[in-house]
Amino acid sequence: MRISKRIKNVPASTIMELLTYSAEAKKSGKKVYHLNIGQPDIKTPDGFFDAVKNYKEDVLEYALSEGLPELIEAIQNYYKGYDINFAKDEILIVNGGSEALLFAMLTICNEGDNILVPEPFYSNYNSFANAVGVTIRPVTTYAENGFHLPSKEEIVSRIDKNTTAILLSNPGNPSGVVYTKEEIEMISEIAKENDLWIIADEVYREFVYEGEYTSFGNIKEVEDRVIIVDSVSKRYSACGARIGSIASKNKEVMTELLKLCQARLSVPTLEQVGAIELYKTPTSYLTEVNEEYRERRDVLYNELVKVPGVICKKPTGAFYIMAKLPVKSADDFVKWLLREFEIDGQTVMPCPAEGFYGTEGLGKDEIRLAYVLDKETLADAARILKEGLTEYLKLNK
Ligand SMILES: *Cc1c(COP(=O)(O)O)cnc(C)c1O
Numbered sequence: 442m443r444i445s446k447r448i449k450n451v452p453a454s455t456i457m458e459l460l461t462y463s464a465e466a467k468k469s470g471k472k473v474y475h476l477n478i479g480q481p482d483i484k485t486p487d488g489f490f491d492a493v494k495n496y497k498e499d500v501l502e503y504a505l506s507e508g509l510p511e512l513i514e515a516i517q518n519y520y521k522g523y524d525i526n527f528a529k530d531e532i533l534i535v536n537g538g539s540e541a542l543l544f545a546m547l548t549i550c551n552e553g554d555n556i557l558v559p560e561p562f563y564s565n566y567n568s569f570a571n572a573v574g575v576t577i578r579p580v581t582t583y584a585e586n587g588f589h590l591p592s593k594e595e596i597v598s599r600i601d602k603n604t605t606a607i608l609l610s611n612p613g614n615p616s617g618v619v620y621t622k623e624e625i626e627m628i629s630e631i632a633k634e635n636d637l638w639i640i641a642d643e644v645y646r647e648f649v650y651e652g653e654y655t656s657f658g659n660i661k662e663v664e665d666r667v668i669i670v671d672s673v674s675k676r677y678s679a680c681g682a683r684i685g686s687i688a689s690k691n692k693e694v695m696t697e698l699l700k701l702c703q704a705r706l707s708v709p710t711l712e713q714v715g716a717i718e719l720y721k722t723p724t725s726y727l728t729e730v731n732e733e734y735r736e737r738r739d740v741l742y743n744e745l746v747k748v749p750g751v752i753c754k755k756p757t758g759a760f761y762i763m764a765k766l767p768v769k770s771a772d773d774f775v776k777w778l779l780r781e782f783e784i785d786g787q788t789v790m791p792c793p794a795e796g797f798y799g800t801e802g803l804g805k806d807e808i809r810l811a812y813v814l815d816k817e818t819l820a821d822a823a824r825i826l827k828e829g830l831t832e833y834l835k836l837n838k
Contacts, residue, residue, distance in 0.1 A: 737819050
């Protein structure tokens, strides 16, 4: 029997091996602070659970393939708050931002096409691209300048006749970069001049700590070529709800996307009922959450850069910090933290960053830290990380 080449090309999750190490560390009695995962710890707004509890229908039917009208309307209103105007038929509800990404690629790419993506990038982009027979062409960005984009010429030089789209996460996972208005305009120009789609992954839209934020939804010149990916996962700390959306003013792409939505029938009804309430959460919730994350970022960043040789510009968005360390192998460093290091029976687990790169050999000396622990715990974890790194460097590795 045969296994498809497409799926064979999907890289296996690299974190598995490390999870064995962390399991062993815990078994030996160590406390491990996880800075390696992007699962927020913030409380999901009560409205979600209340709505689910109060659901009164007798039969749990399929929802409409495009999503519950009330949810679409709630998202439409949410976008209006950002001066982004989508009609109801320009928004589809999907199973998380993940399904939005997969459906977008399936809809706009042929096998053999390629997509430009600034690297480091969210590693699942690779999995989805491989699964649909598309190649990711990385556009490398660097820790030294906070992972901002290279020049227009450099990006354009990566385009060829099989390039269909530019995909980017803004704010960025794993880099924490928030692109400037100029960068968003530059990408828009490139897309227009080279007839490309823009897949704008804006699931971290509210997680911006300094400076202004520009959504691709606000760039009129490219409104017919922008596909916006969104999700309640990070915004409302509701990763398990699996509710996302895909929005575009391009009628043709929406018509084609709807076919995929119809084929998979629907998105869970109860989660949509809950998500309607999430999108009605007062904006003060998001402001408070934003403040909390900003403080956490500062705690972690301030400890990290105390270690000489660490290269890291203070990130301004999402809830991640990427740092370049003066080590040969970040993977080895993380294993050492788990196996050989402890302070008072505690250690930390960062995520080695190699898996976020498409270019062979890059990211080997980098880690990503997710600040998804409460401030006090994070302060401990940050101190342990700093001490650990200092000791590891003394071992001359
Ligand atoms: C978490 C994440 C997603 C998708 O999350 P869902 O839970 O599927 O909505 C998409 N893009 C980025 C950059 C993410 O970090």
